[in-house]
Amino acid sequence: MPWLDLLLGLTLVVTGGLALGAQDLFRAVIMFIVFGLLMALAWVRLQAPDIALAEAAIGAGLTGVLLLDTLGYLRRPFGSRTDHPGTEE
């Protein structure tokens, strides 16, 4: 299935670029998660199921959750984080 692999590779580059270039952080995080899941698929295609498992679980799943959690923290109401002068919106 060379055309499928080509499509997968291209989608990886595109989602990677979208994750890096997105203005909206939420969109960037979602793109990162999509990238992680596609990366796991790519590892499967490369016959490396061990890495695919780790990538899906840690790369896409847990890192995505951590990033979303951090995003929620960054979006706290303005008044309640006066202790962080560097994070104004």
Place this chain on the structure above:
Amino acid sequence: MTPRTAAAGVLSLGVTAALGWAVLARTLPPENLPERVAAAMPDSGVTHPITAVLLNFRSYDTLLEIAVLLLAVVVALALREAQPDQPEAMGLDNPLLRAVMAWLLPLILIVAGFLLWAGSYQPGGAFQAGAVLAAAGVLLRLAGVRTAWLDNPILMRAGLALGLLTFLAIGLLVMIPGVPFLTYPVEYAGTLILAIEFTLTLSIGLTLISLFRLTPPYADDPDDTRSPGAPRE
């Protein structure tokens, strides 16, 4: 194009060219590593070559990896203690999530156990099982379930260090007959690897959970009407 962008572009192209050259101009003699691993498999104590490499042939690398993970979570713990606000019960007020958790949790634990056990003969192992375990912890926290034992600092730290300590202890104990560090005796290799992987799974799971739990809690502001996806000003 600003000079900085141009400089960054030139630098990136240079790195890409250097990497390409390094790949094309490999001077190492070709060595059939898969064949060597296959030849050594009977002595490894497991039947899956990846696990054999990670936990036996190159277990020193894995040991250092676990040490790095532990170091990372220690730094995160130190940073968290410098934060003024204290951990509090955090969770989405979502009865559905709580109800689903009752079904999901046993399933997740079984999957984690299966991945750990399967690691000896097919893809799986401590890292994957630990990540699945951590997912259970994250869901528990999202559901707002109180986990008192996770808040116990002594238990938590003992759990975090357990994997590395067991790994080190086994690595040192096998030296008694006079063999190098981490050289498992062939007849016990399978058992020792399983013991190491079991404790590693617990520690990796706890490490990932505590990284998640360490982010400072925040209260959802009812006045904040922005949807999660709304662009920020």
